[in-house]
Structure formats: C-alpha cells, structure tokens
Amino acid sequence: MGQKRARDPKAQVAEANKRKKAAKSDAASSDDYGSLGVDDLNWKEVAMPDRMDDAEGFFGLEEIEGVDIIKQGDGGVQFKAKAGKPTKSIIKPPSEDDGDEWAGFSDEDSSKKSPATEKTPAATKVKEDKKSKKDKKKEQNKTKKDEQNSKEQKPKESKAAQSQSIKAGLSFAALDDVEEDDGVDVSAWDGLNLSPETFTALSKMKFSSPSAIQKASIPAILDGHDVVGKASTGSGKTLAFGIPIIEHYLDQRGKQEGQSDKSEKNKSPIALILSPTRELAHQLGKHIGELIANSPDTNARVALITGGMSIQKQQRQLATADIVIGTPGRVWEILSTGTGLIRKMQKIQFLVVDEADRLLSEGHFKEMEHILNALDKHQAGDIADMDEEEEEEEPSNRQTLVFSATFHKDLQQKLAGKSRWTSGEMLDNKESMEYLLKKLNFREEKPKFIDVNPESQMAVGLKEGIVECPAMEKDLYLYSVLLYYPKHRTLIFTNSISAVRRITQLLQALQLPVFALHSNMAQKARLRSIERFSSPTANPSSILVATDVAARGLDIKGVNCIIHYHVPRTADAYVHRSGRTARAGESGKSILICAPDEVVGVARLAGKIHSKKTKKAEDSNGPSKKIPLESLDIDRRVVARLRPRMSLAKRITDSTIAKEKVNTEDNWLRAAADDLGVEYDSDEFDQSKGRGRGRGGGRERREKEASELSKSEMAGLRAELKQLLSQRVNIGVSEKYLTAGRIDIDALLRGEGNDAFLGHLDPLTF
Structure with missing residues (x-):
C-alpha cells in the first residue's frame, strides 16, 4: 500500500533544510540516488472516490508507491526505491519554480558576492514545494477578499492607517490602491496664523473657508483678548473658540512632553x-x-x-x-466634593460660556455663579475647609x-406678561456688554465685542x-401640516413634558416615525432619540417631539x-428653536400653530423678533397691528378628511395614557397601604375621594372611561x-388651482400628485 501524507504549510520551513541536503546528494551523482528525503519523492494527490477526475484531491492528501522506509538512528526516516522499481519514477521531476529564493534588492555590488552565493543552483537554498491547485485557489480567493475589504474600508481609514498597513507587508500593487488625500483647499484660512496641524484638520473636515464669526474671533483670541461673540445659530461658533484652544x-505641548506619569495625572x-444642556455639551465634545x-x-x-452619566468615571x-466640557450643575457637583479639583481648575487659561444668555439669565445662574466664584477666589484649602474671611479676590x-x-434681556422677558409690547425695546451692544x-x-476692562x-x-x-386653528383642534392641524410635508425632517417643540409624551404616542398611533426628547428621560434614551432622528440612514420623514431642551445649539x-x-414663552426661545433649521446658509421653515387665545403672545413675539421690519412698516404706512408673519392656509376639505383618523388616534392615545396613569397611581397607593398595614380597596378609595364631583370632575370621568376600554x-x-x-387623502385638484399655475400637471398625470400633496412643491405656499 502506498504511503500517504497531509500537506502541512507550517512544516515547509523545516523541510527546506532537508531539501538542501537532498539537492547536494543529487548534484554529487545523477545515477546514485541512494536514500531520498520526503520532499524528493514524486507525491501524487489522492482523488475523490466519486470524482476521480477532480484535480483538487481528497482533503489535501498525497500518496506514492514503490518506496521502502529506512529508519535512522536519530529517529528520522528516509525513503528508497523497492527492488525491481525504477528509481527515477519515484523522484520528483525538476520544476521551473525551483531555484534561488529572491531576497530583495541589495545595496551591495553584484560583483562583490561571496563565494557562497556563487555556488551551483543545486547547492543553493531550494524554494518551497509547489502548492497544489486547491491551495492556489484558496489563496486567490483570500487575496480577492482582502482586496475587496481593503477597498471598502479605505474611505474609513485614515492616510496614516493606510501607510501603516503598507509597511506591515502589503504587496507593491497595494501602493497603487492608496487614495490621495481627499481634503479640501484651506488657503482661505491663511490670514489667521494657524498651525500646520490645524490646517490639516480643517482640510480633512472639509472647512474650506472660515465663517464670519470665526474670521473675526480667532485672531482676537489668539492675541489674548477676552471676547464676546454674537452670531446667529449655525454660524460655526464652536470652532471659533475651539481652534484657539487647540x-x-x-504651543504648550513641547513643555508637557518631558513630564512624568505622575505629573501627567496631576496636570x-x-x-x-x-453649556446649558447635556445635548449641547455632547455636541461640543464631538466637534472638538x-x-x-x-x-x-x-x-x-x-x-x-x-x-x-457615572460621576466616578467623570472624576477619573x-x-x-486638557479640555473640560460640561453643564454647570454636574461641574459644580464634582468641584464641590472637596478633593482639590477647584485648585486645579483655577489654573485654566480659557473659560468659555456657550449660549451665555441662557446660562446667565435668571433661574439658570445659581450653579454658574458658584463656579465663577470658586474660580475667582484664592483658597488656602479644599472648599470644605474654606473660610470666607480668608478669601482674597485676585x-x-x-x-x-x-x-x-x-444677548438681549428684552428677548428673555415672558411673552405672557401684561405689559404692552413696542418695537423699539431691543438692547443695543453697549447695554448687552453692561449686562455681561x-x-x-x-x-x-473692555472685552472685545464681536457682532456678526x-x-x-x-x-x-x-x-x-x-397656521391659525380652533383651540381644541391643534392636534388635527399639526397632523395636517405634517402630511403637507411628507418627506421633511421635522422638529416639533412644546412647552411641557406631558405634551411631548402625548403627542409622541398620538403620532405613533398614526404610524408616523416619531421620537421623543425631554429632560425627564434617561441620558442614554435622550442620546438614542437624537441619534435615530439625525442619522443619515434615518427615515427622511423622521419627527422629533421635544421641549426647549433641544432648542439650544444642536446641529x-x-x-x-x-x-x-x-x-414659546419668550422671544429668545423662538429664535433658538427656529435656529435648528436653515443652518449654514441652507433654507428651512418655521411654523407656529396658533389658537385664538395665543394671538396676543404671537403678536408680542413677532414685535420683538421683527422690530426693525415692523418699525419700517410703521414709518412708511403709519401704525399697523398686522403681525409680520405669513398666514398659511390649509385646505379645510383636507382637514375634514383627516378628522376621523385623528378622532380614533386620540381615543387610542387617551386610553393608553389613562391606563398608565391608573396603574402608576394604583401601585403607589398599594405600596402606601402595605407600609401602613391596611387593606387597599380602589373602589372605596374613589368613593372617599369624591371622584367625579366638583371642579375637574369631567376630566377625571373621561380618564376613567378611557382606562376601562x-x-x-x-x-x-x-x-x-x-x-x-390605507385610504387616499388627496381630494383632487380644482380648476382654481390649475389656473393659478401652482400645480405640476405632468406630475399629476404621472400619478405623483399625492406625494407632493396637490402637486405643490411648497404646498403651504410661503
């Protein structure tokens, strides 16, 4: 029976040395074969039993016949032709691939080769065995997969990572696949005197030119001035202070490189x-x-x-x-622990107050004031041992x-106040500076004020x-506006957390892709909602229902x-809410849904925001009570068709919320009864409470009925x-729409009218 072996690639290096000896013996005498090594034999692949002509062999096994095994004293074995068998038939024929291994380019002259390199090919190092076709196919498939994966990962890999992978042993063909740097031209930043590292970052981030606030602020900050920057939302304020900090x-990096690990931890x-909100703080951290x-x-x-988030992790x-970004509440909570952090923070070179009008306004200034006082006062010890009499102002x-x-205090005044609004109450820059x-x-003494x-x-x-609507049909008109813009990413703002929860469930019942965001949500849930809403792969019709926690700074x-x-309660809130769209030169829409009892507030809002426009109108035409906002008309027939949908959705939503409320209240009462050691009876409790009588009884009665579905x-x-x-809402097109030229007739004939809602590119016709 023939001898068999399994090809083991790992043994090839060890076998190469044996082949040297065999090659020498072959060179000594072409007729005297004597004992042969394992790799000198003419091995043949074992064919598949049911596929005898298959060239790929049987699980990589090889066989040979007509040889005797000779055991040696050192435990090795040699092979020799059996008696009567031709010796040449068992010897592996010479291969074109056999020869010297290529050792790469050498700096030495070829004429100065050592005698060892001038030996005959039989005495040189023999190349490894020729691989089988199966191994070749596997290697080719693997190479193709690696090339495909490298092409897919190339856009994600940095240029440095690509160069490292090339150094790690890629073939020369991989050099041709390396993409050129895809950065943009940043020559417009030349006048700001930035470092090469910053230029590289700006090029990779595709910022070809500085914005107005960046162009004005960065040189002033680099020159060491205090700066008060005033710019509209979406104008690039983050980089305006982020670049000078970097x-x-x-500049200080060279001094810090020689520090020890101990000093590194204590720096x-x-x-x-x-920043005023967690979401804005996370965004600042992401951008910087x-x-x-x-x-x-x-x-x-x-x-x-x-x-x-974990306070212990944040302390570590x-x-x-090097850069600390946070909200005043948590920053002060950590600084006030008495662990010496205040003393370290007193050495900062930059204090940045983003969205300063919110942080410095009444009701939001308490923790901010504590932080500023701690940074500005010299302390002999930790805050826990601080003596007010020993503190010295520095x-x-x-x-x-x-x-x-x-920065206008006038914008922060409540719109619901009884004072009459006028168009000339805006604070100028001087008054804003005095406020700050x-x-x-x-x-x-006089910070540099930059207003762009x-x-x-x-x-x-x-x-x-x-959009004006009846007081009890705000939900219906909200749904109508959303359907008028079916492929718009929309952000809905409310003034209460309960409204966020209710509207979110209502729109979910109407099968719209909606997410919620408010301050009572867990931080992970808040970040998840923003991620799902803002992801490039998200539904283009995504809706985010939020309180004013999403109004500040979110890009x-x-x-x-x-x-x-x-x-909104203040004109300032309206400015920041509306600033979430039309950012960086793009276009956007801001729509107010106004009930009759909100008209006065809207008038005050418009007067504060558009004071100059209102003043010009008054100067030209005399006093005018007209609100400087466009009134958008929604087809009442469309609203009528949507009313049955909304009625059912509200019943489902009210029932769900009522059941949640009853369960929460019931669980609380049961827990209280268990603590008191008494038996709890919900019916008896309702009777003793007098539910259903007096003021608010109707609402409670409706909630109870809804919870009993x-x-x-x-x-x-x-x-x-x-x-x-599942039914079509579009009511068709009347003649007056056709003659007005506001309908795309071709789109209607192609059946696209329903997607564009009456065929309008902008159905509410701003």
Whole structure:
C-alpha cells in the first residue's frame, strides 16, 4: 500500500533544510540516488472516490508507491526505491519554480558576492514545494477578499492607517490602491496664523473657508483678548473658540512632553467650556474631538462632565483632562466634593460660556455663579475647609470667551406678561456688554465685542409662517401640516413634558416615525432619540417631539421644518428653536400653530423678533397691528378628511395614557397601604375621594372611561384606524388651482400628485 501524507504549510520551513541536503546528494551523482528525503519523492494527490477526475484531491492528501522506509538512528526516516522499481519514477521531476529564493534588492555590488552565493543552483537554498491547485485557489480567493475589504474600508481609514498597513507587508500593487488625500483647499484660512496641524484638520473636515464669526474671533483670541461673540445659530461658533484652544495646547505641548506619569495625572486643564444642556455639551465634545482627531500628533484629552452619566468615571477623566466640557450643575457637583479639583481648575487659561444668555439669565445662574466664584477666589484649602474671611479676590489670569446668538434681556422677558409690547425695546451692544460685565469677571476692562449677526434675528434662508386653528383642534392641524410635508425632517417643540409624551404616542398611533426628547428621560434614551432622528440612514420623514431642551445649539443636519405646537414663552426661545433649521446658509421653515387665545403672545413675539421690519412698516404706512408673519392656509376639505383618523388616534392615545396613569397611581397607593398595614380597596378609595364631583370632575370621568376600554375594543379601534390610514387623502385638484399655475400637471398625470400633496412643491405656499 502506498504511503500517504497531509500537506502541512507550517512544516515547509523545516523541510527546506532537508531539501538542501537532498539537492547536494543529487548534484554529487545523477545515477546514485541512494536514500531520498520526503520532499524528493514524486507525491501524487489522492482523488475523490466519486470524482476521480477532480484535480483538487481528497482533503489535501498525497500518496506514492514503490518506496521502502529506512529508519535512522536519530529517529528520522528516509525513503528508497523497492527492488525491481525504477528509481527515477519515484523522484520528483525538476520544476521551473525551483531555484534561488529572491531576497530583495541589495545595496551591495553584484560583483562583490561571496563565494557562497556563487555556488551551483543545486547547492543553493531550494524554494518551497509547489502548492497544489486547491491551495492556489484558496489563496486567490483570500487575496480577492482582502482586496475587496481593503477597498471598502479605505474611505474609513485614515492616510496614516493606510501607510501603516503598507509597511506591515502589503504587496507593491497595494501602493497603487492608496487614495490621495481627499481634503479640501484651506488657503482661505491663511490670514489667521494657524498651525500646520490645524490646517490639516480643517482640510480633512472639509472647512474650506472660515465663517464670519470665526474670521473675526480667532485672531482676537489668539492675541489674548477676552471676547464676546454674537452670531446667529449655525454660524460655526464652536470652532471659533475651539481652534484657539487647540492652538494653545499645541504651543504648550513641547513643555508637557518631558513630564512624568505622575505629573501627567496631576496636570491642570487648559480650558473649561460650559453649556446649558447635556445635548449641547455632547455636541461640543464631538466637534472638538473631531478637530483633535484630525490634527496630526495632537493628543489633547477631552472630559465630558454632564448629568445622567457615572460621576466616578467623570472624576477619573477630569484628573488627566486638557479640555473640560460640561453643564454647570454636574461641574459644580464634582468641584464641590472637596478633593482639590477647584485648585486645579483655577489654573485654566480659557473659560468659555456657550449660549451665555441662557446660562446667565435668571433661574439658570445659581450653579454658574458658584463656579465663577470658586474660580475667582484664592483658597488656602479644599472648599470644605474654606473660610470666607480668608478669601482674597485676585484678578483673573484667564481669557473669558462668551458666545451666543442673542444677548438681549428684552428677548428673555415672558411673552405672557401684561405689559404692552413696542418695537423699539431691543438692547443695543453697549447695554448687552453692561449686562455681561455684571455677571462675568473679565480679565480686560473692555472685552472685545464681536457682532456678526445680520439685521434680522432670524437666518436669511428661514421662512416663517403661522397656521391659525380652533383651540381644541391643534392636534388635527399639526397632523395636517405634517402630511403637507411628507418627506421633511421635522422638529416639533412644546412647552411641557406631558405634551411631548402625548403627542409622541398620538403620532405613533398614526404610524408616523416619531421620537421623543425631554429632560425627564434617561441620558442614554435622550442620546438614542437624537441619534435615530439625525442619522443619515434615518427615515427622511423622521419627527422629533421635544421641549426647549433641544432648542439650544444642536446641529442636526437635514432639519427642514420647525413646528411650534405651543407658542414659546419668550422671544429668545423662538429664535433658538427656529435656529435648528436653515443652518449654514441652507433654507428651512418655521411654523407656529396658533389658537385664538395665543394671538396676543404671537403678536408680542413677532414685535420683538421683527422690530426693525415692523418699525419700517410703521414709518412708511403709519401704525399697523398686522403681525409680520405669513398666514398659511390649509385646505379645510383636507382637514375634514383627516378628522376621523385623528378622532380614533386620540381615543387610542387617551386610553393608553389613562391606563398608565391608573396603574402608576394604583401601585403607589398599594405600596402606601402595605407600609401602613391596611387593606387597599380602589373602589372605596374613589368613593372617599369624591371622584367625579366638583371642579375637574369631567376630566377625571373621561380618564376613567378611557382606562376601562377592553383589549378587544382597543383592537377594534386600531383595526379601524389602520383601514383609514390605507385610504387616499388627496381630494383632487380644482380648476382654481390649475389656473393659478401652482400645480405640476405632468406630475399629476404621472400619478405623483399625492406625494407632493396637490402637486405643490411648497404646498403651504410661503
């Protein structure tokens, strides 16, 4: 029976040495074969039993016949032709692939080769065995897969990572696949005197030219001035203060490289950036982190200090942080622990107050004031041992940078007040500076005030409109507006958390892709909602229902429409809400849904926001009571067709909320009864409470009826609503629409009228 072996690629290196000896013996005498090595035999592949002509062999096995095994004293074996068998038939024939292994290019002259390199080919190092066809196919498939994966990962890999992979052993063909740097031309930044690292980052981030606020602020900050920057939302304020901070870090990097690990842990941050909301703090961290990641050899560490996250982890991050970004509440909570952090924070070179009008306004200034006082006072020990009599005021050695879209106290006044609004109450820049100087301890007596806001408080590409509706049909008109813009990413603002919860469930019942965001949500849930809403792969018709927690600073790309379900309490809130769209020169819509009892508030809002426009109208035409917002008309026939849908959706939503409320209340009462050791009876409790009588009895009665809907009744309502949602809403086109030239007739003939809703490119015709 023939001898068999399994090809083991790992043994090839060891076998190469044996082949040298065999080659020498072959060279000594071509007729004297004697004992042969395992790799000198003419092995043949074992064919598949049912596929004898298959060239790929049987699981990689090889066989040979007509040889005897000779055992040697050292435990090895040799092979020899059996008696009567031709010796040449068992010897592996010479291969074209056999020969010297290529050892790469050499710097030495070929004429200076050593005698060892001038030996005959039989005495040189023999190349490894020729691979079988099966192994070749496997290797080819693997190579194709690796090339395909490298092409797919190439856009995600940095140029440095690609160069490292080439150094790791890729073939020369891989050099041709490396893409050129896809950065943009950043020559427009030349006048700002930035470092090469920052230029590289800006090129990779595709910022070809600085915005107005960046062009004006960066040189002033690099020159060491305190800066108050005022610019509209979406104008690039984050990089306006982020770039100078990174430039300062790069300047100090040489001094920090020689520090030991111990001093590294005890170093002080160079900047503290405060923001009013967690979402804005996370966004600032993301943008500045991206700037650092794209700057070569820039290893600045960013610590994100916000609520809803592990305070122990944040304390560890703060110990080695170069830049601290956080909300005042959590920052003060960590600083006031008495662990010496305040002393480290007093050494910061930059204090940045983002969205300063919110942080410095009444009701939001308490923690901010504690932080500022702690940074400005010399302390002999930890805050726990601080003696007020020993504290000494010291002049601030840090730069204070203040940025916001609005600084006018007039905009922060409640719109619901009884005082009559006028169009000339806006604070000028001087009064705004006086307001800030009272709150902040600037290093300079007169900080540099930079105002790049246009005359109007609103973005240039923003269209503002108002939809008037009955007080009890706000939900219906909200749903109508959403259907008028079916492929718009929409952000809906309300004034209460309960409204966010109710509207979210209502729109979900109507099978719309909707997410919620409010301050009572867990931090992970809040971030998840923003991610699902803003993701590039998200539904283009996504809807986010939020309180004013989403009104500040969030840079969400692709927001086409802002809907104010409730009129904002202040004009300042309206500016920031509407600033979530029409960012960076894009266009967008801001729509107010106004009930009759909100008309006065809307009039005051319009007067404060569009004071200059109103003043010009009064100067030209005399006093005018007209609100400077476009009134948007919704076809009442469309509203009538949507009313049955809304009625069913509201019943389903009210029942769900009522059941949740009853269960929550019932669980609380049961727990209280167990603590008191008494028996709980819900019916008896309702009777003793007098539910259903007096003021508010009607609402409680409706909630109770809604909570008593059975599962079968709920299933019936859902089935009926599903059937209505499958029906066409579009009512067709009347002659007056056709003659007005506002209809795309070709689109209607192609059957696209329903998608565009009456064929309008902008159905509400701003």
